[in-house]
Amino acid sequence: MSEELKQDEALLGVTPEGAADSVVEEAELTLENQLAAIVAELEKAKGDVLYAKAEGENIRRRAAEENDKARKFAVEKFARELLGVKDALEMALLDQSGNFEALKMGVDLTQKALVSAFEKFDLQEIAPAIGDKLDPNLHQAISAIPADAEPNSIVQVLQKGYQLAGRLLRPAMVMVAAPK
Numbered sequence: 236m237s238e239e240l241k242q243d244e245a246l247l248g249v250t251p252e253g254a255a256d257s258v259v260e261e262a263e264l265t266l267e268n269q270l271a272a273i274v275a276e277l278e279k280a281k282g283d284v285l286y287a288k289a290e291g292e293n294i295r296r297r298a299a300e301e302n303d304k305a306r307k308f309a310v311e312k313f314a315r316e317l318l319g320v321k322d323a324l325e326m327a328l329l330d331q332s333g334n335f336e337a338l339k340m341g342v343d344l345t346q347k348a349l350v351s352a353f354e355k356f357d358l359q360e361i362a363p364a365i366g367d368k369l370d371p372n373l374h375q376a377i378s379a380i381p382a383d384a385e386p387n388s389i390v391q392v393l394q395k396g397y398q399l400a401g402r403l404l405r406p407a408m409v410m411v412a413a414p415k
Contacts, residue, residue, distance in 0.1 A: 312356070313352065313356050316351075316352035316355060316356070317349075317352060319348055319352075320345055320348050320349045320352065323341065323344065323345040323348060324345055326341070327341045327342060327345065356399075357399065357400045357401075358397060358398070358399050358404075359397065359398045359399075360395050360396070360397060361373050361374070361395060361396030361397060361398060361403075361406070361407045362392065362395045362396075362407065363389050363392055363407055363409060364389070365389055365390060365391070365392070366384060366385075366388055366389065367388065367389045368385075368387060368388055368389075369387045369388065369389060369409065369411050372403070373396060373398075373403065373406055373407060374389070374396065374406055374407045374408075374409050375396075375406040375407070375408050375409070376409055376410070376411045377393060377408050377409065377410055378410050378411075379410070379411050379412065379413035379414075380410055380411075380412065380413055381412075381413050381415075382412040382413070383412075384412040385412060386411075386412055386413065386414040386415065387411050387412065387414075388411060388412050389409045389410070389411055390409075390410055390411060390412050391409065391410040392407060392408075392409050393408040393409060393410065394407065394408040395407055396408070
């Protein structure tokens, strides 16, 4: 050993054999401390994973509940608009005056209120004109009748159809000209 190292050891009161034992003990303590820190970190990570899993489950459950509510009450605004129409029809049925013109005017106003509600919610009529070509995406041919019109053209509209925001709710029921 060098002379300086011996002097340092003498000042510290450590012998070369004691120094080696001390280094081994420090290494063991350091490894134990590191192991304890890693175990604590692992426990924290497990807790974080369980918390994240529970939070994800709560979010999924809340979203499902909100979807159910949205589906259940999707027509609430539309239904509210129709309440006025229903009230007007009930009042017309209760009218005992026998005044046909007043009754007709009331039914006309009721029909306008219904059309207004349909417009607010993008519910559109499919009302083909006589002579239009049959569109199987919008019309349902009930029967083909002999007519002096072009084959598969509409000769009579039996019932109007309706679309909701561009999606077909009910096709227009029509009669078409039979091929000659």
